[in-house]
Amino acid sequence: xxxxxxxAGFRQGARMVLPxxxxxxxxxxxxxxxxxxxxxxxxxAAVMSAMVFAGTSQLVALGAWxxxxxxxAVTLAVFxxxxxxxxxxxxxxPWFHGLRGWRxxxxxxTVTDHSFALSVxxxxxxxxxxxxxxxxxxxxxxWWTACxxxxxxxxxxxxxxxxxxxxxxxxxxxxALLVTLxxxxxxxxxxxxxxxxxxxxxxxxxxxxxxxxxxxxxGSAAGAWRDLxx
Amino acid sequence: xxxxxxVLLAIICMALATYAARAGGYAxxxxxxxxxxVEAMLVHMPGCIFVAFxxxxxxxxxxRYAAAAAVAVLAMVLTRMxxxxxxxxxxxxxxLAAAWP
Numbered sequence: 001x002x003x004x005x006x007x008a009g010f011r012q013g014a015r016m017v018l019p020x021x022x023x024x025x026x027x028x029x030x031x032x033x034x035x036x037x038x039x040x041x042x043x044x045a046a047v048m049s050a051m052v053f054a055g056t057s058q059l060v061a062l063g064a065w066x067x068x069x070x071x072x073a074v075t076l077a078v079f080x081x082x083x084x085x086x087x088x089x090x091x092x093x094p095w096f097h098g099l100r101g102w103r104x105x106x107x108x109x110t111v112t113d114h115s116f117a118l119s120v121x122x123x124x125x126x127x128x129x130x131x132x133x134x135x136x137x138x139x140x141x142x143w144w145t146a147c148x149x150x151x152x153x154x155x156x157x158x159x160x161x162x163x164x165x166x167x168x169x170x171x172x173x174x175x176a177l178l179v180t181l182x183x184x185x186x187x188x189x190x191x192x193x194x195x196x197x198x199x200x201x202x203x204x205x206x207x208x209x210x211x212x213x214x215x216x217x218x219g220s221a222a223g224a225w226r227d228l229x230x
Numbered sequence: 231x232x233x234x235x236x237v238l239l240a241i242i243c244m245a246l247a248t249y250a251a252r253a254g255g256y257a258x259x260x261x262x263x264x265x266x267x268v269e270a271m272l273v274h275m276p277g278c279i280f281v282a283f284x285x286x287x288x289x290x291x292x293x294r295y296a297a298a299a300a301v302a303v304l305a306m307v308l309t310r311m312x313x314x315x316x317x318x319x320x321x322x323x324x325x326l327a328a329a330w331p
Contacts, residue, residue: 023316041232044241051245061244069240079247084279086255091275093259108253113283120276165324168295172302172319174284179306179315181277190274191281198282199289208286215282216275223278224270 003098004129013135016118021143023173024055024114026166028144031058032151033160038065042152049148053141054112055170056208057081058148084212088116095123095130103130110137117177124183189226194219294330298323 028049035045052058060081061074089096089111096104107130115136122132151158160166181187198215264272288295302319309315 019313020316023313040237041234043231043233044237047233047238048241048244051241052248054248057244057248061240068236071236071240071243074240075243075247078244079251082248082251084283085248085252087272087275087279088255089252090255090259091272093256093272096256096260105253108256109249111252113280117276117280165320165327168291168298168320168323169316171284171287171291171295171299172316172323173312174280175299175302175319176306176312176315178277178280178284179303181280183277187274187277191277194278194281195285198285202286202289208283211286212279212283215285216279217271219278219282220271220274221267223274224267227270227273228267 001094001098002128003095005099005103005131006129007131009127009129009131010135010138012129013115013118013132013137014139015135017115017136017139020114020173021139023169024140024144025147025169026160026164027055027170028147029151029154029158030160030162030167031055031062032148032153033155033158034059034062035148036152036155038062039067040065040152042149045152046145046149049145050141052078053109053144054078054082054085055144080209083209084216085111085116087216088113092116092119092123092133095119095133099130103134107133107137110134110141112137112140113174114177115140117174117181121180187223190219190223192219193222294323294326297326 031049032045035048036042040048048058052061057078060077064070064073064077089108092111096107099107110133115133118136119133194215196215197218198211201211201214284299288299298319301322302315305315305318306312
């Protein structure tokens with residue numbers, strides 16, 4: 001693929017992600033509230049969000065927090081939760097192959113569930129401008145860090161307990177993005193295998209990331225097996 | 231506005247672990263030409279990751295989550311409007327939680 005990296009592509013990505021930003025807010029606020037509850041200062045909460053930039057894993061890490069911080073335990077938890085992003089960056093390889101230097105390494109930093117799904121749909125539509133991903137990622141990164149910081153500031157004021165319907169916004173976003181990844185009836189079998197494996201692995205008592213890794217690898221292997229046999 | 235050394239160390243380790251996971255998948259492909267089967271798998275990977283990531287959370291949330299997730303998916307299929315679908319999904323869960331506490 002003849003990959004470009006232009007300002008126009010960046011702006012296109014930014015325009016696409018802006019309407020989505022409000023849906024990240026509840027999750028960011030909750031992470032900020034939890035960070036305050038674990039005794040992190042506002043600066044620490046902001047630095048964590050800016051450097052890690054992966055909400056679910058931050059949530060899990062804060063659940064294992066303590067004083068002194070169990071560094072190895074939280075690092076392992078974060079790595080395990082974020083392992084699902086390895087196949088994401090691999091799937092975006094056609095764009096990354098055309099990049100080098102800071103463009104490549106910075107773009108890789110901005111791979112998230114959302115930017116990944118939007119980028120894959122865009123890539124399949126023939127988009128060749130890899131700056132699109134950075135255009136999605138950079139506003140998301142700023143907004144995420146701002147929301148967590150705000151959550152920390154408001155920790156005494158807002159009441160967002162786990163299970164609050166607003167927190168469903170994150171999952172609802174992923175559900176809607178899933179629709180954009182559907183390519184037709186050929187996806188039915190691999191997605192079915194992925195669903196079955198993920199639920200089965202969860203049913204035997206293994207938490208994330210094992211369901212997502214089993215489902216992602218099993219489902220795509222089933223799809224690959226069918227495609228190569230034909 | 232404190233920044234304690236043990237917290238900073240934990241944050242740096244978390245950041246490195248996350249970046250390794252993010253960049254690792256592609257870094258492997260940068261130096262290694264995968265066999266055809268792996269390339270065919272990567273084509274199916276996006277949808278399968280999402281299905282396998284979403285479903286366990288929905289299942290944990292119970293039937294209300296499943297119904298609200300269905301609303302979000304259906305809204306997206308019908309309208310292709312992301313923000314609207316998210317709002318409808320959240321609204322559905324809110325209504326269900328209020329109606330059947």
